[in-house]
Each structure stands twice: as C-alpha cells, then as structure tokens.
Amino acid sequence: MTSDLSYPDVVQMAVPLFIALILIELLWIAMMRRGGRYETRDAVTSLVMGAGNVASGIALGFIAWGFFMALWAITPLDLGTSIWVVALCFVLDDLRYYWVHRFGHRIRWVWASHVNHHSSQHYNLTTALRQTWTGTFTFMMIVRAPLILLGFHPAMVLFCGGLNLIYQFWIHTEAIGRMPRWFEAVMNTPSHHRVHHGRNPRYLDANYAGVFIIWDKMFGTFVPEREDEKVDYGLVHNLGTFNPIRVAFHEWIAIFRDVTQPGLTLRERLAYAVAPPGWSHDGSRDTSEAIKEKHLARHPQDRGTPGFS
Amino acid sequence: MPLSVLIALVVGGIAGVAILTHLFGFSKLHRFDDAEAARMAFLREWPDVATGTITLSADRHSALIETNKGPALVWAMGADSSVRFLADADAQDTKTGLSIRLADLTAPNIRIRLAPDERRAWLTSMKVPR
Numbered sequence: 001m002t003s004d005l006s007y008p009d010v011v012q013m014a015v016p017l018f019i020a021l022i023l024i025e026l027l028w029i030a031m032m033r034r035g036g037r038y039e040t041r042d043a044v045t046s047l048v049m050g051a052g053n054v055a056s057g058i059a060l061g062f063i064a065w066g067f068f069m070a071l072w073a074i075t076p077l078d079l080g081t082s083i084w085v086v087a088l089c090f091v092l093d094d095l096r097y098y099w100v101h102r103f104g105h106r107i108r109w110v111w112a113s114h115v116n117h118h119s120s121q122h123y124n125l126t127t128a129l130r131q132t133w134t135g136t137f138t139f140m141m142i143v144r145a146p147l148i149l150l151g152f153h154p155a156m157v158l159f160c161g162g163l164n165l166i167y168q169f170w171i172h173t174e175a176i177g178r179m180p181r182w183f184e185a186v187m188n189t190p191s192h193h194r195v196h197h198g199r200n201p202r203y204l205d206a207n208y209a210g211v212f213i214i215w216d217k218m219f220g221t222f223v224p225e226r227e228d229e230k231v232d233y234g235l236v237h238n239l240g241t242f243n244p245i246r247v248a249f250h251e252w253i254a255i256f257r258d259v260t261q262p263g264l265t266l267r268e269r270l271a272y273a274v275a276p277p278g279w280s281h282d283g284s285r286d287t288s289e290a291i292k293e294k295h296l297a298r299h300p301q302d303r304g305t306p307g308f309s
Numbered sequence: 310m311p312l313s314v315l316i317a318l319v320v321g322g323i324a325g326v327a328i329l330t331h332l333f334g335f336s337k338l339h340r341f342d343d344a345e346a347a348r349m350a351f352l353r354e355w356p357d358v359a360t361g362t363i364t365l366s367a368d369r370h371s372a373l374i375e376t377n378k379g380p381a382l383v384w385a386m387g388a389d390s391s392v393r394f395l396a397d398a399d400a401q402d403t404k405t406g407l408s409i410r411l412a413d414l415t416a417p418n419i420r421i422r423l424a425p426d427e428r429r430a431w432l433t434s435m436k437v438p439r
Contacts, residue, residue: 121389240416
C-alpha cells in the first residue's frame with residue numbers, strides 16, 4: 001500500500017503566481033479604466049482572509065489529514081498512482097467540490113464558513129483569495145471519505161483539491177468576458193462564476209462548480225450570465241465592516257445567538273444551525289427561495305426564465 | 310517553500326496591493342449623487358420596504374431614510390454601500406459627526422461625518438438616545 005506517498009503543496013507554490021496575476025489585473029484596470037473594480041480596504045481584507053486561510057490550514061490541517069489517514073488504514077482498496085488515477089481523482093474530487101459548495105450555500109452551518117468568500121461587493125482576483133478560516137469546523141471533510149475508501153490516496157486527493165483551488169483563482173475576474181463556446185460549455189469560467197457571486201435574485205444558488213460546469217448542468221443549478229442583467233456582487237445584506245475577524249466569524253456568532261435565544265423548540269434551534277441561510281422560526285427573514293418569490297411578485301415576467309424556473 | 314519565504318511573499322503582496330490601489334485612487338469613499346441614488350442603494354438591499362423622506366449628508370457619503378420599518382441608514386462602504394435599520398441604535402456625538410452603535414456584528418460602529426447642525430436634525434429624525 002502506498003502509505004508514504006507525497007505530492008507538492010501546489011497552493012503554496014502558486015502564491016507568487018497569485019500575486020503576479022493580481023498585480024497584472026490591477027494595473028490593467030487602473031490603466032484601461034475597465035475590466036473590473038478595486039477598492040483598497042476591500043482588497044486588503046480579501047488578501048488577509050487568504051493569508052488566514054493558509055495559516056488555519058497549517059494549524060488545523062492535521063485534523064482532516066488524520067481523518068483521511070484513518071480511512072486509508074481501513075480501506076482494502078488502493079488504486080495506485082498512475083496518471084489516469086490522478087486524472088480520475090481530479091474529476092471525482094471536482095464532483096465532491098460541487099456538492100460541498102452546494103451544501104455551503106444550503107446549510108447554514110457550512111454557510112457560516114463560506115459566507116466570507118461572498119462578502120465582498122467587488123469581483124476581482126483578490127476575491128478569489130477571500131477564503132474561510134473555519135472550514136475545518138464544517139466537517140465537510142466527510143464528503144471526501146468515499147474517495148479515500150475507493151482507494152485514492154489522501155495525498156493525491158489533497159493534491160487534486162489544491163489544483164482545483166488554483167484553477168478557480170483565474171475565474172474571479174471581470175477582465176475576461178466570455179471564453180470560446182466549447183470551453184464555456186464544459187469548464188467553469190469567469191462568466192459562469194460571476195453569476196455564482198451575484199446577489200441578484202436570479203443568480204442566487206447557482207453555478208456551484210469548481211472546475212467543470214457540467215455538474216451544474218447535470219444537477220439543474222446552472223444559470224447563464226445575461227447581457228441584460230448585470231451581476232450585482234456581494235451578500236443579500238452586505239457587511240458594514242472590513243474587519244477580517246468579523247468577516248471570518250460573524251455568521252458563526254449569529255448562529256450561536258439564534259440557537260440560544262429563549263423560547264424555541266429543540267427543532268427550531270437545530271433548524272437555525274442547519275436549515276438554509278435566511279430561515280427563521282417566525283418567518284422574519286428570507287431564504288433564497290423567498291427572495292426569488294418576492295422578486296417574481298414584483299417582476300412576474302421573469303417567471304420561467306433561467307434562475308426562476 | 311520555506312515558511313519564511315511564504316510569509317515574506319504574503320506580507321509583501323498585501324502591502325504592495327494596498328499601496329498600489331491607494332496610489333491609483335481606489336480608496337475613495339462612495340458618494341451618492343443625490344437623495345434618489347441613496348434611495349436606490351437602500352432598495353438594492355430592501356426592495357420591499359417602503360421609503361419616505363431621505364436626508365442626504367452634506368458630504369454625500371451617507372443618508373438617513375425614513376421607512377415603514379423605522380429609520381434606516383445607508384452609508385458608503387468603500388466604493389459601495391451598506392444599509393442598516395436604526396431601531397436599536399445608540400448614537401453619540403463625535404468631533405466630526407455621529408458614532409452609531411448597533412448590536413450587529415457586521416456593523417457594530419458606523420461613523421458618519423456631519424456638520425453640527427446636521428447632527429441635531431439627524432438625531433431628531435433617528436429618535437434614538439444620544
């Protein structure tokens with residue numbers, strides 16, 4: 001069994017590339033006055049979130065790694081390390097990413113970790129690095145368990161996850177319009193991912209893909225970017241702070257406050273933690289479904305169009 | 310990659326981006342063109358809430374909005390805007406305007422610039438304790 005397999009830490013290796021591409025995008029926007037927007041505090045917050053994500057990975061990565069190695073110890077399967085196995089692992093890990101990402105928008109416990117990635121009202125390459133510090137606490141490493149049990153080595157799975165993350169960096173930009181049609185059909189692109197970051201009712205809960213957009217098309221969550229509806233970036237109710245600590249932890253604390261408020265049933269307390277974001281026991285908040293319905297009440301002509309079907 | 314190199318890259322990268330964005334003029338606070346622009350910024354977040362009188366600050370970085378859910382504030386968040394209702398707000402005078410404290414982790418202390426005569430009018434409209 002290939003128990004001592006190791007791969008390079010590709011995300012750390014890509015840091016110079018990330019910085020170089022951010023500088024190129026920033027210079028492009030500054031010189032051409034198009035292709036996106038930058039704002040100093042927003043960009044710094046995003047970059048600090050990215051640095052914190054790397055730090056939390058160093059500090060807490062042993063938890064997921066220990067879990068994966070425990071699974072590896074009990075599985076009788078070992079698919080080896082051929083290039084085809086790595087390729088298959090990459091595709092299956094991208095499917096895993098789709099579902100973790102979808103859970104991240106549909107389960108508040110996971111959203112508490114992921115919300116920070118959507119908290120910028122800008123969409124540029126620094127937004128790609130606005131990553132969670134608290135991913136470990138979502139326990140979404142469980143979704144990788146089938147891959148390990150099927151015989152993909154944990155190091156290979158994490159290597160493919162790193163490649164997936166690097167791929168997603170370049171799609172966080174407004175500087176690129178559309179890619180060639182064949183590419184847009186199969187791959188996640190800046191256009192598809194702009195939709196994912198939209199707070200427009202039409203664009204909520206769409207385009208969860210990491211690398212291959214085909215998952216959204218297969219599972220019915222694909223919404224194309226429309227020329228007649230510019231993407232409005234950010235959260236449904238935007239943050240009023242650039243403080244990275246608040247960006248990182250605010251939803252966790254909000255969950256705690258909701259769950260511990262007096263007068264709720266056990267079921268309601270549980271729902272505040274795991275129901276879709278926006279759920280409330282008294283209907284005082286809106287889930288994405290409610291937001292879409294209210295939009296349709298104001299704009300009935302949109303019913304049946306992408307994002308409202 | 311050695312940790313020391315990674316740290317130097319990250320710190321240098323963040324500092325470089327901060328300096329460049331500032332030098333390029335991307336630190337300017339959003340300014341609402343007029344009261345209608347402030348109303349649109351409010352409706353962007355609360356499209357179903359009815360709005361009434363809008364009081365735009367002299368510097369046009371913030372606006373107080375009467376709504377059917379009580380007074381609300383829309384203010385510049387960098388190049389964009391954010392909105393909060395002020396029902397549970399605690400407002401204090403500062404040297405340059407008002408400090409509005411909310412029991413809201415994502416907007417705990419909103420500082421807005423107002424002239425002394427504007428402050429009186431805003432506090433009256435907000436009907437919140439000073």
